Amino acid sequence: MNRLAIISLVLVSCCLLFCICAAAQEPARVAIADFAGEGQAAAALVRQMAAQDFTLVDEELVRAAMRGAGYTGSLNLSRDEARALGMSIGCDYYLLGVARMVRRIVSAEEFYYEGLAGLFTVETRTGRLLLFDFLRTRGGNEQTARAQLDEQLRQSWKKSAAAIVAAVRQNRTASETITQAPAAVIEVFGDEPQAQGLAQPIFYQHLKPGYTEAAESLSIIATVELEVVFGADGRVGEVEVRRWAGFGLDESAVATVRRLRFKPAERDGRPVALRALVRYNFRRPPSAAQLKEEEERLKRSLREAQRQPKPD
Numbered sequence: 001m002n003r004l005a006i007i008s009l010v011l012v013s014c015c016l017l018f019c020i021c022a023a024a025q026e027p028a029r030v031a032i033a034d035f036a037g038e039g040q041a042a043a044a045l046v047r048q049m050a051a052q053d054f055t056l057v058d059e060e061l062v063r064a065a066m067r068g069a070g071y072t073g074s075l076n077l078s079r080d081e082a083r084a085l086g087m088s089i090g091c092d093y094y095l096l097g098v099a100r101m102v103r104r105i106v107s108a109e110e111f112y113y114e115g116l117a118g119l120f121t122v123e124t125r126t127g128r129l130l131l132f133d134f135l136r137t138r139g140g141n142e143q144t145a146r147a148q149l150d151e152q153l154r155q156s157w158k159k160s161a162a163a164i165v166a167a168v169r170q171n172r173t174a175s176e177t178i179t180q181a182p183a184a185v186i187e188v189f190g191d192e193p194q195a196q197g198l199a200q201p202i203f204y205q206h207l208k209p210g211y212t213e214a215a216e217s218l219s220i221i222a223t224v225e226l227e228v229v230f231g232a233d234g235r236v237g238e239v240e241v242r243r244w245a246g247f248g249l250d251e252s253a254v255a256t257v258r259r260l261r262f263k264p265a266e267r268d269g270r271p272v273a274l275r276a277l278v279r280y281n282f283r284r285p286p287s288a289a290q291l292k293e294e295e296e297r298l299k300r301s302l303r304e305a306q307r308q309p310k311p312d
Helices: 003-024 040-053 059-068 079-089 142-173 213-217 249-257 288-307
Strands: 029-037 093-105 111-123 129-139 222-230 236-243 265-267 270-272 274-282
Touching (some): 029 059, 059 079, 079 236, 111 142, 129 213, 222 249
Parallel strands (some): 029 093
Antiparallel strands (some): 093 111, 265 270
């Protein structure tokens, strides 16, 4: 190889290396996707802060992409749904949220205002929920509660920005590895085993995850789906959130599934590990007043049934 060819090869290699490094250092594209409730002011504040740290996707483009994707405002997304939404927007990371101002009545003459917000920071590539942050303020009037909420939003954005930076750094440094495709996922507690010769695990108790105070404050209704490895040794292995909900419900579901005790799945009579889907549905439990009202309704129904004339 002559001298000129060697120099040309070195120059081409340097150019390629420069392009790769430049692409790697390109700022992450972030979108402020949607804030439910009374979230327009909150979204505008977060958008203003995000524009200082990252390349922000234009607000109108975000709205158009979300309409085109058929997004209906859900804050309870599976990872596949979250990934598809981010790809439609054309961003690397995005924020969803909810914000509300609530007037709480203590007595006939006493009340206060409560500011509530939940921020979801989502990674498009994986669809995973990088960070959820719940904010709660209280003031004697709406203006005070709102000002406090704005200050908490500023602090919350710092957490979101740090989570995005950490994810970008992790993705840049992670080496690509070839992994085997995971085993097929079946849903436990189903009516029939979904594989020939496979007997599902037998669980010794039914545990229900707790409904969190954060979820109760906004009457959140959500479903959390977990992909769980039930080991051949009767122990719970890897647990991965496949549909997230925030408000501490994901953590509640994971903690519950890790407490499960079971007889392992069997194939042809031999214990085997099983990768399965576990689904928990969350809704606000009825209050004492609602339970009392339901009890009285049942009593009235019983009395009315007793008054009905008996057939001859």
